Amino acid sequence: MTSRDEELRPLVDDCVHCGFCLPTCPTYVLWGEEMDSPRGRIHLMGQHLEGEPLGLPMVEHFDRCLGCMACVTACPSGVRYDRLIEQTRAQVEREHSRPAGERAVRELIFRLFPYPRRLHALRGPLRLYQRTGLDRLVERTGVLERLSPALAAMERLAPPLGRAPRLPERVAARGGRRATVGMLTGCVQREFFPGVNAATARVLAMEGCDVVIPRGQGCCGALSVHSGRQEEGLRFARRTIAAFESVDVVVVNAAGCGSVMKEYRELLAGDPVWAARAEAFSRKTRDLAEFLVELGPRAERHPVPVTVAYHDACHLSHAQGIRVQPRALLAGIPELTVREIADPDICCGSAGTYNLLQPEAAAQLGDRKAAGVRDTGAELLVAANPGCSMQIATALRRRGEEIAVAHTAQVLDASLRGLGRGPLFR
Structure with missing residues (x-):
């Protein structure tokens, strides 16, 4: 049994199959299939630990999990399904060979979305595509759906794009300074919702915060970690930690990013160089709403x-x-x-x-x-x-x-x- 298996075994055994997770699981709510519920997937994880290979039917059930963590909230036994699904997905990526088309789509996603500069380069052509009405033509013909459902989904989800305001590296507090905070700009947030970042910086400044926006920051690693691409995610995590070590608080305005950044302490716990730095970083990470309530209103x-x-x-x-x-x-x-x-x-x-x-x-x-x-x-x-x-x-x-x-x-x-x-x- 590998060290990863040794970590997973007690987590699997924590599940008593009580069923409290069932009504909270989105895929179980949709389909009513036991293997598409958290306890069903934990049962499959146990089978894999006993030697069952990661075949296509088993992998499909893991792929159908959203990783929403509603089951973690509902579980009376404190089962760490978050750790279970992350580790299992990492095993899937190491051990399971996906079809060529699926590999190509995944590679496209992970070579694009975690890289703000690549997303920025896409903004111009995408704005033109939207402004000329070509997007409506493509939707009516259904050509992209026939070519690739994943590409069609990307096209449908893209929000209307306007100009992207460029934020300075520092936004000064209004009135007396109450705190100095670092702000994560993110990837999709930065390029598709730049107005959110601009509003975040203004609100923090109006509440008396000097806002530091490091140029060296990039992706936090959330997409990679939550998809089983752990080594890739850890590279992003280390870079993010280094970018924000000079500030006392890191404020995040995207839920998925904040979640994984608070998890760095666990993800890097076994790294002798980064463990202490990751622990310190996770302790000082705050969601925007969390931080503002802690700070208290002034404006x-x-x-x-x-x-x-x-x-x-x-x-x-x-x-x-x-x-x-x-x-x-x-x-x-x-x-x-x-x-x-x-x-x-x-x-x-x-x-x-x-x-x-x-x-x-x-x-x-x-x-x-x-x-x-x-x-x-x-x-x-x-x-x-x-x-x-x-x-x-x-x-x-x-x-x-x-x-x-x-x-x-x-x-x-x-x-x-x-x-x-x-x-x-x-």
Whole structure:
């Protein structure tokens, strides 16, 4: 038995197969299949530890898992399904040979999305593609869907692209300085939702923070780690740690990124060079909402007369346990009303690269979430993860409906600057 197997065995044995996870698991909710539930997948992990090879049927069940961690929240036995699925996916990538077409799609995804400069180079052609109406023609003909469902999913999910404001390396605090923080700009967030980063920096500055935005930062490794590409993810993690070692707090505005950055301490625990640095880094990582609530409000809140539906991103609510803080920030804005979405703990289907690699299941979950958003009657959807924003907006468009989408940072920004609701609907 390998050292990895020795780590997995007690984690597998922690599961008592009670079934509390079943109603929280998105794929079990969709299909009612035992092997597409957390306890079913843990049973398959146990079989693999006993010598069963990672054949296609077993791998398919692991691939269908979103890694949303709702089962971790629901489990009364404290089963570390997060560690189990990450380690199992790493084994899949080492031991299982995927078909050539699937390998090509995965290689495209991981050679593009974790690299902001490559995404930036794509912005120009993608903006032209959208502005000329070629995107609508491609959608009507279905040519991309026939060529590759994954490529079609990428095309559908791309948000409308405007100009990308360039952030300086330092944004000075307004008034007396209360803290100095580093800010992760991310990959998809940086290139597809640059307004979120700009709003985040402004809000932090208006609340009295000097905001440091290191030029040397890149991908945090979340997409790679959550997809079993551990060595690749660890390279990104080490670079991120080095980029932010000069600051006392690292603020993150994307749920998936914050989740993995808080996990660096576990991922690098066996690395004698990086273990202590990773531990220190994870301790000082904060989600934006988490940090602002800890800091306390100072800047005046102005009215934003709008009704919003707040969406719980899985890697914020389940992986980080952050549910109260975003709602508290929104509740502090005069004239803003928050409405809850039905089944908030069921994933929207984004889940990192899931909506690219499992587009049919992702679409079913997206449709469920879109229906829940519509039923709130809200004018604005607020989410704290770029993947969720794209996924739910796409699902709503598929239903012939539109809703404005904003990050918590953008709503706060509108309030602190006294801009009312206008900027949130542009």
